[in-house]
Amino acid sequence: MLFSQLDVDIRPGNGLGIFKLGASLWSVLDLLRTHKHSFPQVDVQYDPDASTTPVILHIKPHFDLLFSGAHQRLHTITARRLRDPNPPLTLRYRGNILSSPDKDLRRVNVNLAFGPTYPGEDLRYPGVRFCFDDEGLRDKAKEHEDRSQEVVRLLITQTEPSGGEIDALSEVTVSPIMYGELAEAIAKVHDGVVLRFYPTSSPPVHVRLGVTTAQDLLSDLGPPLRTFYKEDDRMAIHARSHSEDDSPEPSYFYNYFQHGIDFLLSDHTHIVKKIILHSNVPGTPLFQRYKRCPWQIEGRPEDDEDDTPPRVKFDERADRISHFLNPRETPPSMLYDRTDDEEMLTLPNSTTRLLGFDGIILEATQSAQVVSVTLF
Template identity: 70%
Template sequence: MFSAIDADIRLGSGLGIFQLGSSLWTVLDLLRSHQHTFPHVDVKYDPDSPTTPVILYLRPHFDLLFSGHHQRLHTICVRRLRDPHFPLTLLYKDKVLSSPDTELRRVGVNLAFGPTYPGNDLRYPGVWFSFEDEGLSDGLKAAASPSEDRMQQVKRVLISQIGFDGGQRDALDEVDECPVMHGELAEAIAKVHDGVVLRFYPKESEPVHVHLGVTTAQDLACELGPPLRIFYKEDDHFYNYFQYGIDFLISDVTHIVKKIILHTNAPGSPLFQRYKRCPWQIEGRPEDDEDDSPPRVKFYDRVDTISHFLSPGETPPSMLFDRTDEEAALTLPSSTTRLLGFDGIILEAASSSQVVSVTLF
């Protein structure tokens, strides 16, 4: 038996429990606590291009599109509005738009949202009503007469952020900063032999600088709050900040940060969804003292590009690493990654040539 779903449409903001701008990690974690409502979740992505959008299919009603680079909820698509086996009620400002007993038609959209520009679909800032099923071309159907037009049945509803011109946003755009992001990590600037500078939303917030060999466990707790988990390893222990996609290795003797690990949360990798994507960058040395924009490589650059950036013209030592060795129940098409060692930094790369983690030491 499936739970009935009541979902309110919030123009340019969200639908039901889903908020535009939320991270993929946050939404998948949310879905774990709503398994009775959303028992079927499929994750779709392009394994050859890990920074293209990710889509969550929540059968049978919802498709959630996440931006490719920062993995944030970009668009919500609602379909099969009146599936009798999976009851869904859509509301807008506490009024029922669609339900098992109420069919949403063009005239109903006009009454609820007002007039809009003529066209095959009804588009308003932050929401779009379509009268075609997925995969059907507008040209496949003959134009309806005005009387039939009024009674056209809505087949899909799409909710996205409002563009600067008031229109719909491109599906490949990144999500604009919004309140749901506040307090989350905006970027992590890694500096070899130094540490990492963390900048949070809103971007005007003061950055946090974690120094290797200097910052203490108490400093981390004061600046970042308590870790979600502490993992003990021989004489040291890791502070796991899954919500930021970062681990800190703390010396058990001095309680000082010894290593920093930044995770990319690449779909298909062994650690996918254990950590939120950390939007890391590796900063190089400035060309001179007056250079206020030193060169950087980013988490979506290919491993060859980053390797050349760190050590031009040299081949770093490498080794294979299988994270599934200790997890017999986990099977992946490609579970083996490659570790590449440089002075003060280690890259972990997948077969897709994406760097899935960076270790500073």
Template identity: 65%
Template sequence: MYSDLDLDLRPGDGVGNFVLGASLWTVIEFLRSNTALFPQVELKYDPDASATPIIIHVRPHIDLLFSPAHQRLHTIALRNFHDHPPLTLRYKDKVLASPDSDLKRVDVNLAFGPTYPGDDLIYPGVRFFFSDDVSKAPNNRQDRTQNVKRILVSQSDADPNVSPRDPLGEVQVCAAMDDELAEAVARVHDGVTLRFYPDVKQIVRVRLGVTTAQDLLCDLGPPLRTFYKEDDRMSIHSRTRSADEEGVEPSYFYNYLHHGLDFLIADGTHVVKKIIMHTNVPGSPLFQRYKRCPWQIEGSPEDDEDDSPPRVRFHDRVDVISRFLSPGGAPPSMNFDRTVGEDTLTLPTPITRLLGFDGVILEATQAAQVVSVTLF
């Protein structure tokens, strides 16, 4: 059973509930909760790159392009206006297209007014194309009755006569990003410094062994999920592990899924013991459980006057980050299969690698993409 679509077009801002600048995580959560409206969804990406443009085909009418690094909604394309289910498109409460009426060149002119000459109609934040292939010019651009074949909505440019925004570029800071994580700078054996939109000058510091659960609640608000740690399989590799496991302090997680962060907190002292930053790599076992955290790991400055110490970032490959953390050579890695015990989850490459360094654990895919960083 399909539901009719009734969408409003907002040049430079979005279409319907799809807002430019929204995160991939937020958009997929919306699609999952509205399967009656959007029953056919397909996701495409480059499996060999952690910073890859991602396209979501919401069939048959909507294509969503997300920026490669920060996974933000960059461009919205509308097409196949008469395919089932029926689509009604509005602009400022006026119907542009419906199952009973085509959207023609003359209709666009009447609704949006004059624009620069050219094969297609270009306005700030929206473009109307009259060919199925946007790279081809229409046969007769003077025909007022030409049907619109495709609409592209993107952030507005100062000059509406320039080329469309680079699909490999990033989205400009906008209201859709407010209160979301802009940057997470980690320092080994110390913690992480967080900056949020829109005021990135204000910081929140979370320090290992210092910051408490109450501090997190005050600075970050309540987590989306809290649960007690039950998986102690890694304790077998601990050098301080006792034979009877006595003295192991109970702990619990604060899961800030919407920031791509986990905090492991000691149950007795309620102090942060570990910080986990997630990259939301498509195709990995943890994809879409967490929003992408734009993490960086900062090294030591060369001297007291060095105000730009070296850093590695979430889109760097694991070998680059390994050399940064351990110039003398990477440690042996362990295989980890997160799909064990989850019969409903099948992935082409479910195995990730764990690499342990002094104060840091990297989890990486077989394609050398870092899935998560754990500070302890």
């Protein structure tokens, strides 16, 4: 089999090749789909019982991408197996070749390209680290004498203001690649959702149920990635009142996959009727269809002077959110399997529970991860 050679540039604190630190899991997986010829093998690793643990993309054989647990942002890029010829890999820094099929990457090459740094087992610079074979580091006295030590992997991360490395389990710091993307979505029952974007100094967008129009959405959020006319009316049977002569009102969705949000609008008035916020939980049927929406549900303030009303977030368990919405009792749940029409699809969290409250519905996995919130 013939492989196309990978030729990537190292950008300390910023990225490697087409990958940029701070990019979302949704956008990186979408990017990989457009580069299947260069990256034909991608494995996704995650904890199926937790929605906010880090996600790792193994792009065989050279790259590992670590995404932060809560906001699913690219945190660390690892390049390894630098000499694996399937496909051949060339690493560059500022236009100069550091490593290629004909040139091994060794300690002396790193020193020449990046200059001096503090002593240690690895060569560490702001935003990039070069690691060597552990066998070659047993004799610490000779650590800096072996100029021919071969680099076995390198890591690229953001840098702290002090120059140190960011903790592997922390969230990424805000970077320009995140500008224009959703920073938080504050859901208010019987009202709508307040959307704040990066940079957070930009004015928020308030989408209100029964008030905001399709034109408002186009003006504030731009055109949706897809407009979809609603055909699934199976939930209509659970309506509080209906007759045989009733027919569902024609309606359509504005799908903002890049924000993790759907808006259902009336086909007659073109006003928002429902808002759906998606959590992009790995292992569920809608994983990767939507970017993770960093939603919060806001409760009622304790009094008129309370300017910090209580909230629950997307990373909390369904029972905790259920108690927040109704401390007195937990509503009965309905089972929903999004894979009923997909006989060949098997997922660890295909069946979810729908928990209905006044003005809001939670969709949760059997392990109590909330995969979506619907406001109506």
